[in-house]
Amino acid sequence: MPRPLRVLLDGTPLLGNRTGIGRYTASLAEELASRSDVDTRVVAFTLRGWQRLRHVLPHGVRARGAPVAARLLRKAWLRSTFPPVELFAGRSDVLHGTNFVLPRSLWAAGVLTIHDLAFLDAPEELPPSDRELPQLVRQGAAEARVICTPTAATADTVAERLEVPREKIEVTPLGVDAAWFTGRPPNEQMRARLRLPAEYLLFVGASGPRKGLDWLMKAHAANPDLPPLVLAGPGPVRVSSRAQHIGYLSEVDLRNLVAGASALVLPSRDEGFGLPVLEALACDVPVVCTDIPALREIAGGYAHLVPYQDVEALSEAMRQAVSEPRAASKSVARRAHAAGFTWRRCADATVAAYRRAAAK
Numbered sequence: 001m002p003r004p005l006r007v008l009l010d011g012t013p014l015l016g017n018r019t020g021i022g023r024y025t026a027s028l029a030e031e032l033a034s035r036s037d038v039d040t041r042v043v044a045f046t047l048r049g050w051q052r053l054r055h056v057l058p059h060g061v062r063a064r065g066a067p068v069a070a071r072l073l074r075k076a077w078l079r080s081t082f083p084p085v086e087l088f089a090g091r092s093d094v095l096h097g098t099n100f101v102l103p104r105s106l107w108a109a110g111v112l113t114i115h116d117l118a119f120l121d122a123p124e125e126l127p128p129s130d131r132e133l134p135q136l137v138r139q140g141a142a143e144a145r146v147i148c149t150p151t152a153a154t155a156d157t158v159a160e161r162l163e164v165p166r167e168k169i170e171v172t173p174l175g176v177d178a179a180w181f182t183g184r185p186p187n188e189q190m191r192a193r194l195r196l197p198a199e200y201l202l203f204v205g206a207s208g209p210r211k212g213l214d215w216l217m218k219a220h221a222a223n224p225d226l227p228p229l230v231l232a233g234p235g236p237v238r239v240s241s242r243a244q245h246i247g248y249l250s251e252v253d254l255r256n257l258v259a260g261a262s263a264l265v266l267p268s269r270d271e272g273f274g275l276p277v278l279e280a281l282a283c284d285v286p287v288v289c290t291d292i293p294a295l296r297e298i299a300g301g302y303a304h305l306v307p308y309q310d311v312e313a314l315s316e317a318m319r320q321a322v323s324e325p326r327a328a329s330k331s332v333a334r335r336a337h338a339a340g341f342t343w344r345r346c347a348d349a350t351v352a353a354y355r356r357a358a359a360k
Contacts, residue, residue, distance in 0.1 A: 011042035031347035033058035064089035102140030116272030150273035153293035175343030180282035185260030202261035207235030212267035219314035263321035
């Protein structure tokens with residue numbers, strides 16, 4: 001029997017409140033932990049709190065810490081291979097940068113996940129701590145033996161914008177946890193705790209200019225007959241009298257919130273995948289989203305697609321979504337489409353990327 005492939009994951013996104021990349025890293029680690037063909041270890045690059053890593057990993061996955069500020073490591077990695085990841089985590093066959101940046105290594109074959117390239121078009125929107133991200137991503141894309149992207153649309157963009165061969169890229173679609181298919185609307189206690197209206201339109205995601213919230217607010221205000229708007233996710237958000245921001249939620253609360261929505265709206269300027277779209281479809285909730293390649297790809301014809309920044313079209317699409325009849329055949333089709341996206345499929349494609357990288 002061949003020796004399991006020794007894989008080291010960047011688990012830094014597992015620490016703190018998890019947005020999409022944190023959930024991707026956690027679900028991938030869970031799947032890898034259940035496999036006998038890979039021996040998975042996880043390292044976190046952070047000066048404080050890396051000890052918490054062992055408490056958030058699946059059983060059997062070993063934690064390694066790099067007690068150095070990630071900001072300092074990134075500056076060093078732009079200039080040289082020092083310090084190599086082996087200094088903190090020992091040798092491995094494959095090193096997987098799960099969050100845009102490929103750590104420097106002496107021996108491991110590099111695999112890099114690039115979730116989107118929104119920062120290339122709007123680098124001014126990056127926080128000061130991420131100012132070097134464009135250069136780091138370009139460097140990692142050139143050095144990685146295999147690049148993973150969540151959609152074929154993102155793969156095409158990465159190949160074109162970062163000037164790497166398309167065959168170097170493996171598409172590893174994200175998954176939908178089984179619990180989303182049994183999601184239930186909020187009970188009375190949750191409604192009271194979050195002060196939820198009886199009916200609501202829902203946006204899920206971290207705030208930021210590329211999420212299109214200003215456009216959403218204008219489109220929502222254009223039709224006073226629409227249900228109130230609820231925004232869930234981290235970050236500061238400007239709201240109106242008919243909109244409320246409830247901040248970051250646990251995964252259980254988030255599932256209930258999505259399941260109870262009249263429709264989910266994702267008006268992003270750019271997305272690499274758009275997991276809330278599939279999670280809403282799994283809950284049999286209508287979806288309105290921007291007509292951009294990645295969202296068009298994952299929605300599979302089951303969402304109301306709207307040209308970016310078209311206020312009238314977004315307002316009308318929200319009206320149609322909340323008033324559409326709940327036909328049983330459409331419900332089955334929506335859920336079946338979402339069910340095609342599993343974390344097992346994501347892990348299978350990722351392990352294929354590891355094997356390609358290790359064989360080169």
